Amino acid sequence: MGEITKENCKGVWIVAEQRKNEYHKVTFELLGKGREIADTLKEELCAVIMGENIKAMAQELIKYGADKVYIIDHSRLKDYNDELYAEALSELAKQYKPSVMITGATAVGRSYFARVSIKLEAGLTADCTGFEVDPETRNLYQIRPAFGGNLMAKIVTPDKRPQMATARYKVFKPLAKDEARKGEIIEAKFPVDTYKTSSQMLEFIEEVETTINLSEADIIVSGGRGIGGADNFKIIRDLAEAIQGAVGASRAAVDSGWIPYSHQVGQTGKTVSPKLYIACGISGAIQHLAGMSSSDIIVAINKDPEAPIFSVAKYGIVGDVFEVIPALIKKIKGA
Amino acid sequence: MDIVVCVKQVPDTTNIKVDPETGTLKRETAGTILNPFDLYAIEEGLKIKEKLGGKVTVITMGPPMAKEILKTAIGMGVDEAVLISDRRVAGSDTWATSYVLSKAIQKLGFNVVLFGKQAIDGDTAQVGPSTAEFLNIPCITWVKKIREISDKEMVAEMMMEDGVDVIKVSLPVAITVVKDINSPRLESLKGKMRAKKYEPATWTLDDIGGEELKSGLKGSPTRVKQTWSPQRDFGHAEIFQGETDEKVAKLYDKIKAIGFIK
Numbered sequence: 001m002g003e004i005t006k007e008n009c010k011g012v013w014i015v016a017e018q019r020k021n022e023y024h025k026v027t028f029e030l031l032g033k034g035r036e037i038a039d040t041l042k043e044e045l046c047a048v049i050m051g052e053n054i055k056a057m058a059q060e061l062i063k064y065g066a067d068k069v070y071i072i073d074h075s076r077l078k079d080y081n082d083e084l085y086a087e088a089l090s091e092l093a094k095q096y097k098p099s100v101m102i103t104g105a106t107a108v109g110r111s112y113f114a115r116v117s118i119k120l121e122a123g124l125t126a127d128c129t130g131f132e133v134d135p136e137t138r139n140l141y142q143i144r145p146a147f148g149g150n151l152m153a154k155i156v157t158p159d160k161r162p163q164m165a166t167a168r169y170k171v172f173k174p175l176a177k178d179e180a181r182k183g184e185i186i187e188a189k190f191p192v193d194t195y196k197t198s199s200q201m202l203e204f205i206e207e208v209e210t211t212i213n214l215s216e217a218d219i220i221v222s223g224g225r226g227i228g229g230a231d232n233f234k235i236i237r238d239l240a241e242a243i244q245g246a247v248g249a250s251r252a253a254v255d256s257g258w259i260p261y262s263h264q265v266g267q268t269g270k271t272v273s274p275k276l277y278i279a280c281g282i283s284g285a286i287q288h289l290a291g292m293s294s295s296d297i298i299v300a301i302n303k304d305p306e307a308p309i310f311s312v313a314k315y316g317i318v319g320d321v322f323e324v325i326p327a328l329i330k331k332i333k334g335a
Numbered sequence: 336m337d338i339v340v341c342v343k344q345v346p347d348t349t350n351i352k353v354d355p356e357t358g359t360l361k362r363e364t365a366g367t368i369l370n371p372f373d374l375y376a377i378e379e380g381l382k383i384k385e386k387l388g389g390k391v392t393v394i395t396m397g398p399p400m401a402k403e404i405l406k407t408a409i410g411m412g413v414d415e416a417v418l419i420s421d422r423r424v425a426g427s428d429t430w431a432t433s434y435v436l437s438k439a440i441q442k443l444g445f446n447v448v449l450f451g452k453q454a455i456d457g458d459t460a461q462v463g464p465s466t467a468e469f470l471n472i473p474c475i476t477w478v479k480k481i482r483e484i485s486d487k488e489m490v491a492e493m494m495m496e497d498g499v500d501v502i503k504v505s506l507p508v509a510i511t512v513v514k515d516i517n518s519p520r521l522e523s524l525k526g527k528m529r530a531k532k533y534e535p536a537t538w539t540l541d542d543i544g545g546e547e548l549k550s551g552l553k554g555s556p557t558r559v560k561q562t563w564s565p566q567r568d569f570g571h572a573e574i575f576q577g578e579t580d581e582k583v584a585k586l587y588d589k590i591k592a593i594g595f596i597k
Contacts, residue, residue: 019497080500082464083473107495111476114464117430123556124429126459141560146458147346153562160556199473199504202490206498215496219595243595261479261515262494267455268372268514270496276595297593299586300572313572315589317582327583332596 015103026104028174052078062183083197086115105166123157148267149290170273219245225252226281266291284309336389369404372451374519409530410522416535426552429461437469438543463511
C-alpha cells in the first residue's frame with residue numbers, strides 16, 4: 001500500500017460501470033480502447049467491477065479484452081454511493097498501482113472518479129474523446145473538448161500516477177466478443193463495512209417521459225424553436241414513434257417549457273451520438289452541435305437554408321417542419 | 336444554516352482566443368459572465384435559507400475582476416461574498432481548484448455547499464465532487480430537485496441517464512445542480528443598490544491556510560499540452576429539392592437504404 005509513482009505503477013485499468021447488475025455499454029467500448037493503450041505500453045489490461053453478486057459478470061469483461069478482472073463484491077456496493085465507491089476503488093488502486101485508470105463519463109463515473117483522483121492525488125481529465133500514448137515518455141495524452149466543443153485540448157499528467165480520465169460513451173469501438181478468451185479473476189477483499197458514508201439511496205425512479213433512453217438510442221428525433229409550442233411537439237413524438245427513436249430537444253424548446261429538461265441535447269443537456277439524428281426546427285447553435293455532432297448521420301429539417309445545422313448535416317430538407325414531418329411519417333407508416 | 340455557493344467567472348463568448356505561445360485560453364480578451372449553471376446553485380441556496388434561515392455566502396477563485404460576478408450574486412440576495420485571489424492559485428486544474436475552495440469553505444463553516452453542474456468553459460463537472468472529497472462530505476451530483484431539507488438531512492433527486500436516484504443524506508453535504516431544479520431570480524433593485532457599495536472579502540492563500548505546493552500550477556497534476564479548434568469536416572449537406580412530397584421521398588429512400596426503417 002502507499003503512493004503510486006511512475007516507477008512502481010503498471011497496468012491499464014478500465015473501471016466497469018454496472019447498474020442493477022447490467023453493464024453500461026461504455027465499459028466494452030473502453031475495453032476496446034484500453035486494449036490498444038495496454039498493447040502500446042506493453043502492459044496488462046485490467047478491468048475493475050464493483051457491486052453486489054457480480055462474480056458471474058466478471059468473465060464478460062475478459063471476453064471483451066481484459067487480461068485480468070478485479071472484483072469488489074459487497075452488499076454496500078449494490079447501489080451507487082459516491083463515498084463508498086470512491087473509497088473501495090482508491091484502496092484497490094493503492095494495492096495494485098495502475099498506470100492508467102479510465103471509466104465512462106456517465107453521471108456516475110464523472111462523479112465518484114473525481115473523489116478518487118483527490119484520494120490518490122492523481123490528475124483527472126473529464127469526458128475524453130481520444131487517447132494517444134506518447135512513444136517517448138509513455139505518457140497518456142488525453143484529448144477532450146472544452147468550451148462546449150469549441151476547443152479541443154490535449155491533456156497530459158507528466159508526473160502523478162495513475163493517469164485518470166473519464167471517457168465519452170459511443171466514441172470508442174468495442175472489440176468483437178471472444179468467447180474463448182481466458183483471463184484471471186481476482187477478488188479483492190476490503191473492509192467495506194467500515195467505510196464511512198452519510199448517504200443512502202432510497203429509490204430509483206425510471207424516467208416516465210422518455211420511452212427510449214436518449215444516450216442509448218440509435219435514432220433520435222429532436223425538436224427546436226421552430227416547433228413553436230408544447231402541443232406542436234406531438235409531431236416530433238409521432239415521428240420518433242414511427243421510426244422507433246427517442247425524443248430530443250434543443251435548449252430553446254426546453255427553456256420555453258415545451259418539453260422537460262431530461263430531453264435536452266447539447267452542452268447544457270445530454271451528449272448523444274446516435275446512428276441517426278433528425279433535427280427538426282433546430283437552427284444549430286454551437287452549444288447544440290456540441291451535444292450531437294458526433295452522431296453518425298445527421299438529418300436537418302429547417303425552413304432557414306442558412307441555419308448552421310445544415311453545416312453538420314449529411315442530408316437536409318429546407319422547408320416547413322409542419323409539412324415535411326407529417327409527410328415523412330405518412331411515408332414511413334405507409335411503407 | 337451556513338450555505339456556501341461556489342461560483343466561477345467564465346468567458347461570455349463562443350469566440351475563443353488561444354494564446355499561440357502557451358496554448359492556453361486568453362480569457363481576458365472575452366467578456367465575462369457568471370457561469371450560467373451557478374445561477375441555479377445561488378437560487379437553490381437562497382431557497383434553502385428562506386426555508387431554514389441562516390446565511391448564504393458565495394465564493395469564487397480568480398483575479399480581482401472576478402468581483403463582478405460576486406456583485407451579481409449579491410444583487411440576487413446572497414448575504415456575503417468572498418474572492419480568493421492570489422498569484423499562487425493561478426493555473427489551477429480541478430485538483431488544485433478544489434483544494435483551494437475546500438480550504439476557504441472550511442474557514443467559512445458550512446452545512447450545505449452548492450455548485451452548478453459544471454462551468455461552461457472547462458466543462459469538467461469535477462470541482463463539486465472533488466471539493467466534497469477534500470471536505471470529507473458526501474456529494475450528490477446532477478441534482479434536479481431537493482425533495483426535503485431540514486437542518487439535519489436532505490433528500491435529493493440525482494439525475495441519471497435513465498431516471499433519478501433518490502438519495503437521503505445527513506448534513507453537511509455538497510450538491511451540484513442542473514437547471515431543472517429552479518428558475519433563478521433576477522437581481523432585485525434593492526440587491527443592486529447593495530451590490531454597488533458592497534466590497535467582497537478578498538482572501539489570499541495564507542488567509543485560508545492553503546499550502547502552496549497543493550495550489551495553482553504547482554498543485555495541479557494535469558497540464559494542457561496543446562489546444563486547437565476542432566475542424567467540423569462534415570462537408571456539405573445533400574439538400575433535397577422539389578415539392579415537399581418529392582423531398583420527403585428522397586430523404587425516406589436514403590434513411591431506408593441505410594436500414595433505419597424496419
